[in-house]
Amino acid sequence: MAYSFNIPYSKNKLRLMRKFVTEVLHEHSVPDIETNMMVLAVDEVCANIIIHGQCSDLEDYVKISISFNKEGVWFDIIDKGAAFDIIKYNEPILGDLIRTKQKGGVGIMLVKKIMDKIEFDSSPNQNTLRLFKKVTFEK
Amino acid sequence: MLEIVQTNENNYISIAVTGDADASSSIKLDKGLRSAFDESHSNIIIDCTNLNYISSAGLGVFMSYIEEINQTNTTFVIYGLSEKVLKVFGILGLDQLLILKNTKEEALVELNGL
Numbered sequence A: 001m002a003y004s005f006n007i008p009y010s011k012n013k014l015r016l017m018r019k020f021v022t023e024v025l026h027e028h029s030v031p032d033i034e035t036n037m038m039v040l041a042v043d044e045v046c047a048n049i050i051i052h053g054q055c056s057d058l059e060d061y062v063k064i065s066i067s068f069n070k071e072g073v074w075f076d077i078i079d080k081g082a083a084f085d086i087i088k089y090n091e092p093i094l095g096d097l098i099r100t101k102q103k104g105g106v107g108i109m110l111v112k113k114i115m116d117k118i119e120f121d122s123s124p125n126q127n128t129l130r131l132f133k134k135v136t137f138e139k
Numbered sequence B: 001m002l003e004i005v006q007t008n009e010n011n012y013i014s015i016a017v018t019g020d021a022d023a024s025s026s027i028k029l030d031k032g033l034r035s036a037f038d039e040s041h042s043n044i045i046i047d048c049t050n051l052n053y054i055s056s057a058g059l060g061v062f063m064s065y066i067e068e069i070n071q072t073n074t075t076f077v078i079y080g081l082s083e084k085v086l087k088v089f090g091i092l093g094l095d096q097l098l099i100l101k102n103t104k105e106e107a108l109v110e111l112n113g114l
Helices: A011-027 A032-052 A094-099 A107-114 B026-038 B056-064 B066-072 B083-091 B104-112
Strands: A002-008 A061-068 A072-079 A117-122 A127-134 B002-008 B013-021 B043-047 B051-054 B075-079 B099-101
Touching: A002 A011, A011 A032, A011 A061, A032 A061, A032 A072, A032 A107, A032 A127, A032 B056, A032 B083, A094 B056, A094 B066, A107 B056, A107 B083, B002 B026, B013 B026, B013 B056, B026 B043, B026 B056, B043 B104, B051 B083, B056 B066, B075 B104, B099 B104
Parallel strands: B013 B043, B013 B051, B043 B075, B075 B099
Antiparallel strands: A002 A061, A061 A072, A072 A127, A117 A127, B002 B013
């Protein structure tokens, strides 16, 4: 069974997406700590798309689908903005960010550390980022 | 939604952070910390007992003050992080670069160098 949610292009709406993802994961007996980690990874990706995606149609949405298998959870995040391949993105060095007092730059780092698989596909119409996390489901 | 409440005590300033520190709200956290540093307080404690969620935007705010904390010899102690928020600090090792304590009492002990 898959679940889906559309987020408007607004940072203020991210909390609604977090609520949705949290509820779906809890419904599937994903432990609290892991739920928060996955919510964080999806939040980072969506925030990036909303802030940097330059979507020309602000009436449009970022679409999230969540599906489960025995091993864990897949998140599909689809948008129509500028393509950003996080797999090819070279993260900055944390020490450099700290020394130069940067406030940004660690979002993608978090996603890569949290998730077990990341796939990216871009077509002229849309970008699809797929994230997978292994989960030991609670009984 | 994020609420920042600053309280001035005898020898320290306390900043209570309540709610979600995400991409839309972390600017408030930054303003709260900026004003404490601009007022040259040498002892700052951050009460995160009611911090429900933090994303990279909130972590980035704390991260951006590490250099200033060290350069100004400010004692900067964060306390009351829930287990799930503490884990987020741990992903990048920020739990090793900032002083994190469980309770206000422990934070004050750190402040007073006891």
